[in-house]
Ligand SMILES: [Zn+2]
């Protein structure tokens with residue numbers, strides 16, 4: 022049976038060759054199923070010193086200036102990549118080019134990244150929810166699928182815990198002061214009994230300012246969660262002069 026499955030996989034790969042998750046180049050038969058050689062050179066998880074809260078690379082101190090002047094409801098965030106270039110393109114493909122299966126590649130890396138950085142397990146893996154109409158439009162919520170993949174890799178039990186109850190503007194598009202107001206009361210617990218006393222891991226695709234993750238964490242803590250940690254594929258490094266966004 023195992024050989025049959027493998028044979029079917031190979032035949033499918035001949036008919037529908039794998040493409041690089043970043044640049045969409047057709048990959049050679051039997052090679053790395055996710056990345057072309059050029060992108061594989063560049064798609065590397067963050068190494069070295071990071072902020073102990075948000076996980077952004079920093080040179081000195083142990084907490085970045087962003088995190089030190091904010092009230093944060095989550096203990097820390099695990100973000101395996103900086104949000105730029107190839108990784109940014111791969112996330113774009115996941116969200117807008119109907120390639121949610123690429124999340125499997127990132128889930129493997131996120132899982133070992135978090136474990137290497139001291140993740141001790143969670144009771145529940147949940148996700149930042151979307152408004153139902155937006156989810157219908159896309160067909161899926163990438164953060165929900167990411168949470169499922171992380172649960173499959175043993176990080177905790179998958180469970181939806183939050184609803185998005187308010188339409189919000191894209192956090193990218195508005196000024197910093199407006200962001201907090203934009204998200205206020207945007208999320209609500211589905212069932213506080215499932216949250217009480219639990220250690221929760223909250224999955225999202227991108228950590229931009231942390232406001233969305235923080236608002237979700239606040240909702241979970243107020244509903245009685247013991248602790249919340251956050252896990253994201255990538256973090257926007259605002260100090261990076263090469264960021265093109
Ligand atoms: Zn590529």
Ligand SMILES: [Zn+2]
Pocket residue numbers: 072073074075076077084085086087088089
């Ligand atoms: Zn930080």
